[in-house]
Amino acid sequence: MTHAHFLARRKRLLQTIGDGIAIVPTAPEVIRNRDAHHPYRFDSYFWYLAGFPEPEAVLVLVGGKAPRSILFCREKNETMEIWDGFRYGPKAAKAAFGFDAAYPIDQFDKRLPDLLADRPALWHSVGHDAAWDARIAKALNAVRAQSRAGKRAPRAIHDLRAELDAMRLIKDGAEAGLLRRSADIASAGHARAMRACRPGLAEYELEAELTYEFRKRGADAHAYTPIVAGGANACVLHYVSNNKLLADNTLVLIDAGCELAGYAADITRSFPVNGRFSAAQREVYEIVLAAQAAAFAAIAPGRHFMEAHTAALGVLTRGLVDLKLLAGDVDNLIEQEAYKRFYMHRTGHWLGLDVHDAGDYKVGDDWAPLVPGMALTVEPGLYIRPAADIPPALAGIGIRIEDDVLVTATGCEVYTTAPKTVAEIEEVMRHD
Numbered sequence: 001m002t003h004a005h006f007l008a009r010r011k012r013l014l015q016t017i018g019d020g021i022a023i024v025p026t027a028p029e030v031i032r033n034r035d036a037h038h039p040y041r042f043d044s045y046f047w048y049l050a051g052f053p054e055p056e057a058v059l060v061l062v063g064g065k066a067p068r069s070i071l072f073c074r075e076k077n078e079t080m081e082i083w084d085g086f087r088y089g090p091k092a093a094k095a096a097f098g099f100d101a102a103y104p105i106d107q108f109d110k111r112l113p114d115l116l117a118d119r120p121a122l123w124h125s126v127g128h129d130a131a132w133d134a135r136i137a138k139a140l141n142a143v144r145a146q147s148r149a150g151k152r153a154p155r156a157i158h159d160l161r162a163e164l165d166a167m168r169l170i171k172d173g174a175e176a177g178l179l180r181r182s183a184d185i186a187s188a189g190h191a192r193a194m195r196a197c198r199p200g201l202a203e204y205e206l207e208a209e210l211t212y213e214f215r216k217r218g219a220d221a222h223a224y225t226p227i228v229a230g231g232a233n234a235c236v237l238h239y240v241s242n243n244k245l246l247a248d249n250t251l252v253l254i255d256a257g258c259e260l261a262g263y264a265a266d267i268t269r270s271f272p273v274n275g276r277f278s279a280a281q282r283e284v285y286e287i288v289l290a291a292q293a294a295a296f297a298a299i300a301p302g303r304h305f306m307e308a309h310t311a312a313l314g315v316l317t318r319g320l321v322d323l324k325l326l327a328g329d330v331d332n333l334i335e336q337e338a339y340k341r342f343y344m345h346r347t348g349h350w351l352g353l354d355v356h357d358a359g360d361y362k363v364g365d366d367w368a369p370l371v372p373g374m375a376l377t378v379e380p381g382l383y384i385r386p387a388a389d390i391p392p393a394l395a396g397i398g399i400r401i402e403d404d405v406l407v408t409a410t411g412c413e414v415y416t417t418a419p420k421t422v423a424e425i426e427e428v429m430r431h432d
Contacts, residue, residue: 005174006051007069007098009167010059013049014067016163020121022061023112024160025132029055039221044353045125045164047262052097054087056105060115068100070115072108109135113142122154125161161358168352169359170373175352176406178263179375182219183404183416186257186265189213190418193228194428199248199273203228207242210256219258223265223355226256230273234398235383237345246273251281253398257355264355266377267416268402275429277422280393284382285422287319288399291380295347299378299405299412304367309347312380316343323394325384342384348377351404374407378414 013022026046030038040055050059052071060070076089090102103111116122116139124136143153171179189210196209207228214222229239230246234253246252250273257265270288272281294315295308317339320326325342326333333339350357352375361368381400384390403416419428 002174003051003096003098005172006049010049010061010069011067012167013163014061014063014069017061017063017121017123019064019119020123020154020156020158021063021115021119022059022123022160023136024049024059024061024124025129026050026052026055026057026059041221042262044168044262044358045161048164048168048353050097052088052093058105058108060112062115062119069098071097071099071102072105072111073102075104075106109139112136112139113146116140116154117143117146117151119154121156121158123158123160123163126157126159128161165358165360168357169350170371171352171375171406172373175263176373176375178261179265179351179404179406180415182223182258182260182263182265183267185214185217185219185260186223186267187416187418188217189256189258190254190267190269191428193254194269194271194419194425197246197252197271197273197275197429198431199246201246203230203233203242203244203246203252206246206252206254207256210254214258219260220262221259223257223259227254227268228256229253229398232386232396232398234270234400235385235396236398237383248274249278251397251399253400255400255402262353264351264353264357265416266351266355266379266402266404267418268379268381268400269418269420269425270399270401271425271429275431276426278393280391281397281399282422283323284319284384284394284397285399285401287316287322288380288382288401289421291315291319291347292378292401292403295378295380296405296412296414299370299376299407301369301371301407301409303370305361305370305376306367308378312347312378313339313343316380316382319382325390325394342382343380344383345379345381347380351375351377370407372407372409375404376407377402377404379403 024046027043032038057073062068094102140153192213193206193209225240228242230252231250233239253270255268291312294311298307298311317330317333350359379402383398384394386395403414405412405414419425
């Protein structure tokens with residue numbers, strides 16, 4: 001992705017705000033403990049518009065007849081660079097990233113009232129950060145204090161996230177390319193974990209295999225805390241302890257994805273610890289796989305977001321009846337939500353700079369229609385928690401199969417490639 005992509009997004013947003021002004025800060029650095037920081041990760045909205053990687057930065061877009069994009073960032077500081085690494089500084093950042101102006105970050109509060117003055121509207125993420133709300137309110141009050149000098153503060157305040165969410169929902173070609181590359185890396189990580197899996201390993205050992213492959217292939221980090229859940233742990237949807245031993249004749253569920261240049265992959269695979277599905281495991285697995293195929297078939301331009309979920313739900317509920325875990329008419333069971341004992345989440349979500357990406361799921365009272373360029377996950381599952389009324393062969397089976405897709409002009413492209421069919425998984429896991 002070149003900086004021309006970020007410049008084009010800024011120009012598009014400037015057209016939206018008209019004569020107004022938009023303020024977009026990046027994420028702060030966060031202390032992990034004492035004087036050690038968590039690994040830094042920029043704010044997704046800021047990155048989407050600026051492409052600038054450093055902390056302590058703010059983007060200001062000033063609309064009107066002479067629109068401007070202004071960056072406030074850390075000054076060049078060779079002493080600090082000895083400790084923490086390279087800094088652009090305002091002068092180099094302006095040239096490298098295509099801003100119309102750039103200033104030191106410590107000038108932001110002083111300059112902000114003049115930037116706000118006589119603008120009809122202010123756009124920022126209202127309510128997202130109390131400290132930023134207070135900081136901007138202080139600047140607004142400074143403008144209002146100059147009313148007798150003819151200065152006017154913006155009368156309208158808009159939540160900038162609504163506009164940026166709509167922009168981010170449709171991926172351009174460069175974004176789609178990054179999503180595919182991230183998915184390729186994550187798929188290789190899942191295949192590596194399958195090859196390494198043996199009874200007696202710890203869940204965290206498979207997590208280590210993922211981490212190694214992600215970083216070896218150039219990913220920046222995990223896109224979220226990985227789930228490596230052996231046996232009945234897979235029935236805990238957000239299990240992240242990853243500290244139990246993997247038992248023979250059980251399944252392991254891995255939900256893990258990497259991040260590349262900010263863009264996330266989100267993949268789940270479920271496979272037998274010993275490399276061979278039992279009859280009961282295979283039966284449940286094939287139901288979930290068929291549900292995913294039905295969901296894929298329901299994704300196309302003009303279809304709405306929930307159609308994939310509805311299609312998967314029909315297959316899953318029919319499967320639960322076939323497994324004798326539910327009894328009755330499938331439509332009635334769906335209407336009664338009887339399936340929720342075994343399937344309690346939606347079949348997917350938007351994907352992009354955030355693993356649960358920005359964008360509305362409804363337009364008014366209707367589910368959002370799909371259009372080319374949207375990226376989403378498809379992740380049906382069945383979670384059969386042990387209980388007195390559950391047959392022993394099925395007890396503790398938790399299966400989710402998750403892939404990432406891009407809506408195309410004719411349907412959808414499934415761009416995650418980790419082994420998925422029973423035959424593919426068993427072949428990858430052959431230990432002889």
